[in-house]
Amino acid sequence: MNISPDEIVLFKIPANIFGRHFYIDINMTLVGTWGIMLFLWLFFRYITKNFNSSFKMTRLQNMVEVLVKFLREQVEMMMKRKADDFIPLIGSLFIFILVANWSSLLPIPFYVNNNLEWYLPPTSSISTTAGLSIVVMSSVIVYGMAEQGIFGYFKRFFEPIFILFPLNILSEISSFVSLAIRLYGNIMSGGLLASILFVLAPLVLPGLINIYGLLAGTIQPYIFSVLAMVYISAGMGDPSESEMEELETLELERI
Amino acid sequence: MDMGLVWIAVASVIGAAVAVGLGGIGPSFAEGFAVKQTIAAMAQQPDEASNLRSTLFVSMAMLESCAIYALLVAMILIFSNPFWNYGISVVAGK
Numbered sequence: 001m002n003i004s005p006d007e008i009v010l011f012k013i014p015a016n017i018f019g020r021h022f023y024i025d026i027n028m029t030l031v032g033t034w035g036i037m038l039f040l041w042l043f044f045r046y047i048t049k050n051f052n053s054s055f056k057m058t059r060l061q062n063m064v065e066v067l068v069k070f071l072r073e074q075v076e077m078m079m080k081r082k083a084d085d086f087i088p089l090i091g092s093l094f095i096f097i098l099v100a101n102w103s104s105l106l107p108i109p110f111y112v113n114n115n116l117e118w119y120l121p122p123t124s125s126i127s128t129t130a131g132l133s134i135v136v137m138s139s140v141i142v143y144g145m146a147e148q149g150i151f152g153y154f155k156r157f158f159e160p161i162f163i164l165f166p167l168n169i170l171s172e173i174s175s176f177v178s179l180a181i182r183l184y185g186n187i188m189s190g191g192l193l194a195s196i197l198f199v200l201a202p203l204v205l206p207g208l209i210n211i212y213g214l215l216a217g218t219i220q221p222y223i224f225s226v227l228a229m230v231y232i233s234a235g236m237g238d239p240s241e242s243e244m245e246e247l248e249t250l251e252l253e254r255i
Numbered sequence: 256m257d258m259g260l261v262w263i264a265v266a267s268v269i270g271a272a273v274a275v276g277l278g279g280i281g282p283s284f285a286e287g288f289a290v291k292q293t294i295a296a297m298a299q300q301p302d303e304a305s306n307l308r309s310t311l312f313v314s315m316a317m318l319e320s321c322a323i324y325a326l327l328v329a330m331i332l333i334f335s336n337p338f339w340n341y342g343i344s345v346v347a348g349k
Contacts, residue, residue: 003334178320185323186316192330223316 003192005029005120006127010112028110032122036099067095078229080239082247086232089139093132094225097123101187101217105210124188126180133180136228144235153235179227186220187213263342271329278325285318 005028012023047060057065071091075083100123108119122128144153157168190213197205239247293311297304 003330181327182316182320182323185320185327189323189326219312219316223313226313 003124003188003195005032005122005125008110008112008117008120010110028117028120029122029125029128032100032103032119033128036096036103036122040095040099074226075229076247076251078226079233080247081233081236081243082250085143086229089135090225090229093136093228094221097132097183097221097224098218100128101220102214104187104191104213104217120191121187123183124191126184129180129184132183132224133176136179136231137176139228140231140235143232144237147236152237156235156237175231179224179231183220183224186216190216257342257346260339260342260346263336263338267332267336267339271332274325274329274332278328279322282318282322285321286315289314289318 008028009025010028010031011026013026015022015024044064047058047064050058051061068087068091071087071094072083075081075086075090079086100121103119104121104124106119110117110119141153144156147153148155157165157172159168190209194206194209194213197209289311293307296307300307
């Protein structure tokens with residue numbers, strides 16, 4: 001029984017760097033991530049190709065508009081800033097994790113060395129979630145430095161008093177570690193529970209637990225993006241008065 | 256079978272069971288308390304229900320991550336126990 005898609009190596013690529021020969025393992029995490037990226041790219045290209053601004057829109061366009069509106073409202077509610085700067089990052093994280101979690105229901109078989117292996121979602125591997133967490137961490141630093149300057153950003157670690165510097169660094173690191181482990185643990189435990197219950201009661205229970213996994217897989221990307229927003233807005237400090245006024249006028253225009 | 260290996264297996268199984276059992280108690284109490292308070296707040300202010308619900312989901316996931324950490328430790332103890340591999344290598348090298 002495989003519990004991690006990292007262990008399913010589909011094929012190996014020989015590589016030669018600085019005279020050292022070795023193999024690069026192309027495992028199911030990579031292949032699944034590439035597949036989801038390709039699917040999302042083709043899907044959204046197909047939808048955005050025939051966009052129109054009249055009321056006679058296609059069903060898919062309606063769906064995408066609802067999704068984007070939901071994301072923009074969440075970003076403006078959580079961050080108290082204009083959503084345009086953050087929606088590419090937060091929206092991509094949300095949609096990628098959502099589709100990756102839902103792809104756990106796809107029954108795709110792989111033959112690896114004459115063994116039958118089933119598809120596992122890339123978010124049930126700690127490498128994917130740690131990678132996403134590193135993306136969030138680096139964007140916290142970049143957004144914070146762009147907003148407050150380099151010294152203004154690092155001043156945050158010496159507050160309220162400079163003795164607390166190690167503790168501040170530690171809490172910063174542990175928040176990103178917990179961000180990665182929360183997503184990984186939820187998705188991995190759902191799949192593991194389903195495969196254990198498949199041994200005990202094969203007909204009914206795995207289906208029910210997969211429905212619960214679908215629920216968890218819908219909530220987790222929301223949690224992930226909300227926490228990313230919280231960390232980014234904590235790194236950027238309080239919004240200035242002019243930004244608040246701009247946001248309020250935008251909201252009034254929308255109403 | 257070597258007795259040392261048996262003791263490693265016994266200790267890791269008991270450790271995993273205790274980790275999941277005790278690690279489940281705290282988060283389940285906390286989640287129950289959070290749901291209780293949210294339902295009371297929803298009954299008092301039905302207008303704020305959607306706001307409360309989204310906050311509840313976020314806090315539930317954060318509470319649940321404590322239980323997930325316990326589950327992870329239990330899974331490491333059962334599936335990829337470092338001491339088990341060390342015990343195997345010691346027995347094989349004897």
